[in-house]
Amino acid sequence: MIERKSADLVVLGAGPAGMAAACAATESGAAVLVVEREERAGGILKQCVHDGFGLVRYGEKLTGPEYALRDAATLRAMGIPVMYDTFVSRVARDGDGFILHCVNRDGITELRARALVLATGCRERTDRQVFIHGDRPAGVYTAGLAQYLVNVQGLKPGRKAVILGSGDIGLIMARRLCLEGVEVEGVYEIKNEPSGLSRNVRQCLEDFSIPLELSTTVLAVHGRRRVEGVTLARVDDRLRPIPGSERELACDTLVLSVGLIPENELARSLEVPLDGVTRGPRVDQDMHTLADGVFACGNAVHVNDLVDYVSESGAVAGEAAAAWARGGRKARSLVPLKAGPGFLYAVPQFVDAASERPPTVYFRSNSTMPDGATVSATTAGGSVAFSRRWQALRPPEMERFTLPAGTAFADEAGLLLGLERSGR
Numbered sequence: 001m002i003e004r005k006s007a008d009l010v011v012l013g014a015g016p017a018g019m020a021a022a023c024a025a026t027e028s029g030a031a032v033l034v035v036e037r038e039e040r041a042g043g044i045l046k047q048c049v050h051d052g053f054g055l056v057r058y059g060e061k062l063t064g065p066e067y068a069l070r071d072a073a074t075l076r077a078m079g080i081p082v083m084y085d086t087f088v089s090r091v092a093r094d095g096d097g098f099i100l101h102c103v104n105r106d107g108i109t110e111l112r113a114r115a116l117v118l119a120t121g122c123r124e125r126t127d128r129q130v131f132i133h134g135d136r137p138a139g140v141y142t143a144g145l146a147q148y149l150v151n152v153q154g155l156k157p158g159r160k161a162v163i164l165g166s167g168d169i170g171l172i173m174a175r176r177l178c179l180e181g182v183e184v185e186g187v188y189e190i191k192n193e194p195s196g197l198s199r200n201v202r203q204c205l206e207d208f209s210i211p212l213e214l215s216t217t218v219l220a221v222h223g224r225r226r227v228e229g230v231t232l233a234r235v236d237d238r239l240r241p242i243p244g245s246e247r248e249l250a251c252d253t254l255v256l257s258v259g260l261i262p263e264n265e266l267a268r269s270l271e272v273p274l275d276g277v278t279r280g281p282r283v284d285q286d287m288h289t290l291a292d293g294v295f296a297c298g299n300a301v302h303v304n305d306l307v308d309y310v311s312e313s314g315a316v317a318g319e320a321a322a323a324w325a326r327g328g329r330k331a332r333s334l335v336p337l338k339a340g341p342g343f344l345y346a347v348p349q350f351v352d353a354a355s356e357r358p359p360t361v362y363f364r365s366n367s368t369m370p371d372g373a374t375v376s377a378t379t380a381g382g383s384v385a386f387s388r389r390w391q392a393l394r395p396p397e398m399e400r401f402t403l404p405a406g407t408a409f410a411d412e413a414g415l416l417l418g419l420e421r422s423g424r
């Protein structure tokens with residue numbers, strides 16, 4: 001038998017983004033239902049036992065579980081219903097709302113909602129996506145999986161580990177494995193600079209004397225049943241292996257930290273337009289995607305390095321989705337917010353001129369700018385709405401600013417974000 005439920009809005013995912021969205025929407029008076037595929041709320045934070053979460057939002061250094069527990073307690077105190085252990089198998093438009101088919105151990109539930117908030121986080125790239133040759137023996141883990149095994153399951157994934165990629169999870173896992181008595185041979189990064197935050201390079205590698213080798217990659221994995229070693233090679237400035245630079249390294253574990261991709265299967269099935277760089281939906285400053293009634297937040301939109309900003313985007317999405325679902329505002333007046341040369345990307349990609357919310361822009365530079373840069377926002381008519389200098393910019397470090405209230409967006413050409421590098 002199919003159970004039927006309805007709500008003003010359904011939030012998909014009970015990580016920090018989804019919890020913030022659900023709480024903000026409830027505060028705005030909407031009837032909210034959260035669907036979470038795992039048995040508990042908290043998302044990726046549940047396995048992040050290190051500290052460093054919440055510095056912006058709470059001015060405190062919390063662990064991931066501590067940060068998540070605060071939101072989970074608020075969710076409970078507000079009486080927001082959450083369907084745990086529930087997988088959304090299908091989502092489609094239904095009139096001016098949506099219909100979702102959810103599956104859990106009690107059977108199938110059909111949900112109807114006027115708005116959706118996608119807060120499904122991101123997933124890790126695997127060895128298949130970075131073209132490593134050789135067999136597929138046991139002992140190859142993504143960094144998040146290794147983190148789950150150690151921190152949640154209490155398992156030691158191996159004795160001697162090589163870490164490929166210097167993303168934050170790889171750096172954090174290098175330290176974590178070292179603390180658990182695993183011999184960490186080193187972290188190998190194909191680019192000529194680390195992909196993770198500078199503080200993680202210092203605190204996770206330098207403080208533990210774990211070597212970091214740049215411009216180096218893993219070419220092949222050896223071993224049939226279990227990893228026995230890897231072939232490493234240096235790469236040139238076009239990231240091609242340099243012949244003759246290959247060397248073998250014995251290990252029984254290979255941990256991959258080679259990038260995260262927003263989880264957007266459901267957005268695709270709703271034909272929500274995605275951004276080619278962020279791989280998440282293109283949104284306006286209300287975190288409203290280009291598909292009416294579909295909102296998105298957190299790592300489902302772009303990969304964030306600080307959870308505080310994930311929660312910030314969730315609260316915006318929840319409040320705006322509640323207003324949409326309750327019929328507060330329907331007509332949007334979207335103008336582009338274009339990131340010019342020097343940016344890797346900027347979110348949001350659009351501004352809704354009809355929204356009262358001043359846009360908060362999250363961006364990354366496309367290269368390291370150690371002497372800093374000036375970021376500006378200019379209208380097609382040439383008037384500068386915003387200008388500020390940053391001391392230094394690095395692609396791993398996401399930056400953020402809010403455009404002044406009252407900025408005129410009515411021009412169809414929208415706003416151009418400019419980035420002028422200092423010291424050149």
Ligand SMILES: Cc1cc2nc3c(=O)[nH]c(=O)nc-3n(C[C@H](O)[C@H](O)[C@H](O)COP(=O)(O)OP(=O)(O)OC[C@H]3O[C@@H](n4cnc5c(N)ncnc54)[C@H](O)[C@@H]3O)c2cc1C
Nearest residue numbers: 013015016017036037043044052120121169298299306307
């Ligand atoms: C290893 C690691 C270390 C980090 N360290 C720090 C740090 O030190 N400081 C800091 O501030 N930030 C840190 N971050 C970043 C921060 O934790 C993340 O940015 C944040 O957790 C992302 O939140 P989210 O809600 O967008 O996604 P997630 O936390 O991934 O939550 C998404 C949720 O959606 C659920 N879901 C997905 N698909 C579906 C579906 N189809 N149906 C139902 N549910 C679904 C998932 O089960 C999950 O619960 C770290 C991240 C990682 C991975």
